[in-house]
Amino acid sequence: MSETRARLTREYMGISDGLPLEASSGGVDALRADIQRLMDMEAIRQLKHAYFRCIDSANFEELATLFHPDVLVHFKGGNYEWKLQGRDDYLESIQKSFTKNAIGHHNGHQPEIQIHSESEATGIWYLADNMWIKPNFFTTGTALYWDRYVKEAGRWLIRETRYERLYEFMRALDEGITPSSHYLADHGADPPA
Amino acid sequence: MSETRARLTREYMGISDGLPLEASSGGVDALRADIQRLMDMEAIRQLKHAYFRCIDSANFEELATLFHPDVLVHFKGGNYEWKLQGRDDYLESIQKSFTKNAIGHHNGHQPEIQIHSESEATGIWYLADNMWIKPNFFTTGTALYWDRYVKEAGRWLIRETRYERLYEFMRALDEGITPSSHYLADHGADPPA
Amino acid sequence: MSETRARLTREYMGISDGLPLEASSGGVDALRADIQRLMDMEAIRQLKHAYFRCIDSANFEELATLFHPDVLVHFKGGNYEWKLQGRDDYLESIQKSFTKNAIGHHNGHQPEIQIHSESEATGIWYLADNMWIKPNFFTTGTALYWDRYVKEAGRWLIRETRYERLYEFMRALDEGITPSSHYLADHGADPPA
Numbered sequence: 403m404s405e406t407r408a409r410l411t412r413e414y415m416g417i418s419d420g421l422p423l424e425a426s427s428g429g430v431d432a433l434r435a436d437i438q439r440l441m442d443m444e445a446i447r448q449l450k451h452a453y454f455r456c457i458d459s460a461n462f463e464e465l466a467t468l469f470h471p472d473v474l475v476h477f478k479g480g481n482y483e484w485k486l487q488g489r490d491d492y493l494e495s496i497q498k499s500f501t502k503n504a505i506g507h508h509n510g511h512q513p514e515i516q517i518h519s520e521s522e523a524t525g526i527w528y529l530a531d532n533m534w535i536k537p538n539f540f541t542t543g544t545a546l547y548w549d550r551y552v553k554e555a556g557r558w559l560i561r562e563t564r565y566e567r568l569y570e571f572m573r574a575l576d577e578g579i580t581p582s583s584h585y586l587a588d589h590g591a592d593p594p595a
Numbered sequence: 596m597s598e599t600r601a602r603l604t605r606e607y608m609g610i611s612d613g614l615p616l617e618a619s620s621g622g623v624d625a626l627r628a629d630i631q632r633l634m635d636m637e638a639i640r641q642l643k644h645a646y647f648r649c650i651d652s653a654n655f656e657e658l659a660t661l662f663h664p665d666v667l668v669h670f671k672g673g674n675y676e677w678k679l680q681g682r683d684d685y686l687e688s689i690q691k692s693f694t695k696n697a698i699g700h701h702n703g704h705q706p707e708i709q710i711h712s713e714s715e716a717t718g719i720w721y722l723a724d725n726m727w728i729k730p731n732f733f734t735t736g737t738a739l740y741w742d743r744y745v746k747e748a749g750r751w752l753i754r755e756t757r758y759e760r761l762y763e764f765m766r767a768l769d770e771g772i773t774p775s776s777h778y779l780a781d782h783g784a785d786p787p788a
Numbered sequence: 789m790s791e792t793r794a795r796l797t798r799e800y801m802g803i804s805d806g807l808p809l810e811a812s813s814g815g816v817d818a819l820r821a822d823i824q825r826l827m828d829m830e831a832i833r834q835l836k837h838a839y840f841r842c843i844d845s846a847n848f849e850e851l852a853t854l855f856h857p858d859v860l861v862h863f864k865g866g867n868y869e870w871k872l873q874g875r876d877d878y879l880e881s882i883q884k885s886f887t888k889n890a891i892g893h894h895n896g897h898q899p900e901i902q903i904h905s906e907s908e909a910t911g912i913w914y915l916a917d918n919m920w921i922k923p924n925f926f927t928t929g930t931a932l933y934w935d936r937y938v939k940e941a942g943r944w945l946i947r948e949t950r951y952e953r954l955y956e957f958m959r960a961l962d963e964g965i966t967p968s969s970h971y972l973a974d975h976g977a978d979p980p981a
Binding site: 568 | 816819820821823824826827828830831834836837838840841844845847850891893895896897942966967968969970971972974975
């Protein structure tokens with residue numbers, strides 16, 4: 403690559419400080435808003451936790467409930483770039499990847515959630531992932547994710563999600579992939595014919 | 596395997612929604628209950644975090660304080676199944692695994708905790724683990740955990756704990772296991788004679 | 789090694805119980821203090837999360853904002869020991885490690901945070917890390933971290949940070965390190981001449 407990549411600072415990600423993690427000096431109503439802010443942070447963490455659980459277990463029904471209908475997706479890997487908009491397109495892309503031939507292992511670590519209002523939030527996550535595709539393809543690496551969340555009809559949803567790699571290794575394995583347990587072999591999407 | 600595995604949905608796990616992550620519209624007493632719910636979630640996360648720390652560091656004394664006396668355990672791996680009841684049996688099983696010949700690396704990621712009452716909760720976790728057993732045996736994989744927790748005498752305890760694998764690889768390594776640091780060599784349980 | 793290592797108990801780490809995760813029976817002011825305690829826990833988690841993000845992305849400017857000027861550091865690996873005091877020395881050490889020749893992957897898991905007062909806290913973390921240094925050096929392992937945090941001028945800072953390894957493998961790889969994505973190649977510190 404001849405071009406220098408952008409620095410993955412909070413500024414580049416468009417992540418500003420959220421509402422401060424300081425209890426209000428006000429009365430009961432102000433404390434209620436503080437409690438709601440803590441509950442919103444927890445709800446957003448659980449939303450993203452469910453996302454990682456659902457992709458690796460090919461739980462496409464539950465996965466569909468986590469995204470805004472107009473979700474914007476932009477992921478940059480070493481040799482791939484996913485850029486798309488809309489829940490339907492995103493789900494279709496995920497189904498193409500998480501097939502019966504795949505083993506997915508995606509963990510989102512170290513959440514840094516910023517609440518900006520009663521219905522708007524952002525977050526940074528540190529992805530570590532392994533992905534095997536039969537017969538012998540393996541990818542591993544990390545990435546920084548940055549997301550925007552919105553609350554609609556009482557539920558937090560993923561509105562925008564982006565990542566760029568910190569590192570990535572891809573290789574063809576010398577030996578085949580022979581897991582002693584392989585959940586997606588039963589429940590992954592059917593691979594393209 | 597001729598049988599198709601069950602789908603690891605929340606329904607299969609028996610995980611229902613907990614009390615909502617919405618602040619009460621009530622007064623001081625209602626807000627106190629909301630705060631307690633957030634504190635209970637934190638206490639349960641720390642309980643499970645201590646569990647993973649204690650198994651990998653063979654801290655059996657602290658580990659014993661984390662389980663209900665009648666804890667129910669059911670873990671399904673690729674080639675093994677642990678099903679047992681009672682803290683004493685569980686501790687004995689763990690001591691058989693985390694010996695001076697072992698290196699354990701077990702991390703519980705992405706907690707999704709549901710509070711059902713002042714003393715009952717459930718949770719889903721995403722396990723990623725590596726385990727080496729000398730001279731040359733290695734297992735790695737992931738699993739979904741689902742737990743039930745109870746609060747007794749002011750302390751949250753693990754009442755039921757189950758997992759099933761998403762994937763697992765087991766292999767005999769070509770070379771011996773020669774770590775540059777190996778805590779369990781000093782502090783693991785004595786291996787069976 | 790002829791010496792037996794110390795057991796990594798909470799007692800050895802100097803970690804005592806924090807303020808209890810029990811809502812106060814008092815009125816509005818007492819509940820405000822409870823809420824602040826929950827917010828402090830979240831702020832400390834985000835502080836440490838930012839630390840791991842910033843080292844692996846060589847974001848030294850943001851990293852500098854996370855430490856107390858007199859931060860005490862003591863890390864014990866298999867073949868190395870870092871013991872130093874002061875933010876400037878710590879940052880200099882980190883810059884020597886996270887160069888354009890390095891790939892760092894450090895995740896802090898399973899936080900157990902104890903709040904001791906409005907401005908003092910401790911925490912245990914479970915580190916899992918991989919580090920590649922070109923041309924072919926690789927280290928992987930886990931460690932238990934234990935930290936002290938202080939709040940000064942409204943911000944939580946890392947005041948003391950220690951770790952000891954649970955396991956560590958170091959090896960020279962047979963093949964060179966050829967990532968398909970390598971952020972630090974662009975943004976790591978210049979390696980020593």
